[in-house]
Amino acid sequence: MEESDVMTLKLYLDNSYLKDTTAVITEQGDDYLQFDRTIFYPVGGGQPSDRGHVEIDGKTYQIVDAKKNGSEVKHFTAEEIEGDVSGKIAKLFIDWERRYTHMKYHTAIHIIDAVVHLLGNPDMLITGSQIYEDRARIDFDFEKLDRDTASDLVKRANEVIKEAHPIVVREISRDEALSIEGLARTEPGRKLIMSLEKVRVVEIQGLDMQADGGTHVRNTSEIGKINLGKVQSKGKHNKRMEIRIS
Numbered sequence: 682m683e684e685s686d687v688m689t690l691k692l693y694l695d696n697s698y699l700k701d702t703t704a705v706i707t708e709q710g711d712d713y714l715q716f717d718r719t720i721f722y723p724v725g726g727g728q729p730s731d732r733g734h735v736e737i738d739g740k741t742y743q744i745v746d747a748k749k750n751g752s753e754v755k756h757f758t759a760e761e762i763e764g765d766v767s768g769k770i771a772k773l774f775i776d777w778e779r780r781y782t783h784m785k786y787h788t789a790i791h792i793i794d795a796v797v798h799l800l801g802n803p804d805m806l807i808t809g810s811q812i813y814e815d816r817a818r819i820d821f822d823f824e825k826l827d828r829d830t831a832s833d834l835v836k837r838a839n840e841v842i843k844e845a846h847p848i849v850v851r852e853i854s855r856d857e858a859l860s861i862e863g864l865a866r867t868e869p870g871r872k873l874i875m876s877l878e879k880v881r882v883v884e885i886q887g888l889d890m891q892a893d894g895g896t897h898v899r900n901t902s903e904i905g906k907i908n909l910g911k912v913q914s915k916g917k918h919n920k921r922m923e924i925r926i927s
């Protein structure tokens with residue numbers, strides 16, 4: 682029980698669409714707060730942290746960053762925190778526009794990953810990705826990613842978006858997770874599964890299932906349209922493509 686006492690319940694894992702909530706302050710520093718639960722996504726997995734604000738006793742603090750702190754989440758404030766606020770109830774609000782953009786890009790990267798395999802490139806692994814406010818980049822371990830190949834990927838990904846696949850999140854056992862072929866195609870994904878009792882999986886219905894701790898849209902149609910940006914070679918096996926959503 683000790684452990685659960687100090688764990689921040691991550692509400693965004695069950696419902697990525699929560700824009701505000703109330704929570705109890707469990708710890709404070711000069712410039713940070715921790716809560717018993719949160720809607721703030723902490724930076725990780727190529728997705729930037731949420732921003733937003735919290736209200737305590739009628740005073741507003743801007744949240745400029747959120748980072749994992751073990752099983753808790755530290756919420757960094759722009760202003761110094763006044764007085765002892767431990768045990769008080771706070772109202773939490775995220776910058777929804779920023780988060781929703783991140784959710785669209787994050788889900789778009791899943792779709793491109795799935796499309797790579799649909800188009801018959803099982804050796805083409807995504808080795809990393811980074812989401813920004815206006816674009817995302819995806820790195821591949823692959824020799825032959827030229828602009829035509831990248832264009833084909835984006836074209837097929839946009840078809841998937843138009844097909845309006847529902848996206849569902851659920852928890853399965855580690856054994857079940859390990860028995861599903863291709864559940865984690867990347868090394869971080871496999872490490873994640875091995876370290877967990879229960880594995881959160883994200884399924885783009887009719888397309889793909891991945892182990893994952895991120896935030897996603899509920900339907901591929903919410904993404905809009907993916908546009909191909911730069912395609913670059915960063916080495917013999919290291920290729921990078923940039924996407925923008927409109």
Ligand SMILES: [Zn+2]
Pocket residue numbers: 787791883893894895896897
């Ligand atoms: Zn994800």
